[in-house]
Amino acid sequence: MWTHAHHRPRPRHPGGPAPRxxxxxxxxxxxxxxxxxxxxxxxxxxxxxxxxxxxxxxxxLFLALLAVGGVAVGLAGATTVGLTLVFAGVGSMLAAALVVGISSPPHRSAALKQGALPLLALIALTIHLL
Structure with a gap:
């Protein structure tokens, strides 16, 4: 799935700049x-x-490292492990944003900022897998 012959673009940093x-x-x-x-x-x-x-x-930072490490592991050939790490990292980021957005209406704007890039990463990875 993550081979050089595959021509679909892959996200470079699944968590994006938000965690940093x-x-x-x-x-x-x-x-x-x-x-x-x-x-x-x-x-x-x-x-x-x-x-x-x-x-x-x-x-x-640790969630971002989990996601970026998953990309590295996936590109090194351990696709299942890599995808698992990426989905765990960005999925946790998105889940945290959802918790904030649902539980604190005054912080919904921050939750949208926090969850936008992880959501896009999950969508891109899902499309990549299809």
């Missing part, structure tokens, strides 16, 4: 105006939740 941006915003720039707009927090809320954001940033 959330990691950076959650760890380095949580109190910045851009991060406050993205997450809908005030500077005071950002300071109170800094450790949670730090943890969440690494959680997102």
């Amino acid at each position: 941006l959330h990691l950076r915003a959650g760890i380095v720039r949580l109190g910045s105006p851009a991060a406050q707009r993205t997450f809908g927090h005030t500077a005071q809320e950002a300071e109170r939740t800094r450790f949670m954001a730090f943890n969440q940033g690494f959680y997102n």
Whole structure:
């Protein structure tokens, strides 16, 4: 399925830039105006939740590594293992976005941003498999 002879395009980074941006915003720039707009927090809320954001940033990084590792493993020839890792990584990202969107109406915009790229990756992978 993931052979060089197959001419369908494959997603390069299934989780896209979102996990990396959330990691950076959650760890380095949580109190910045851009991060406050993205997450809908005030500077005071950002300071109170800094450790949670730090943890969440690494959680997102590990999901992205799972997905990117799946691509690498799949391209190396272990297609089933690779697809499993990619689907687990981006599927978890999308599930987290759905939980936020369903449970917190004020954060639906952030949930849409969080879930858009994983959803597109899942659609692309599904089309690729058909």
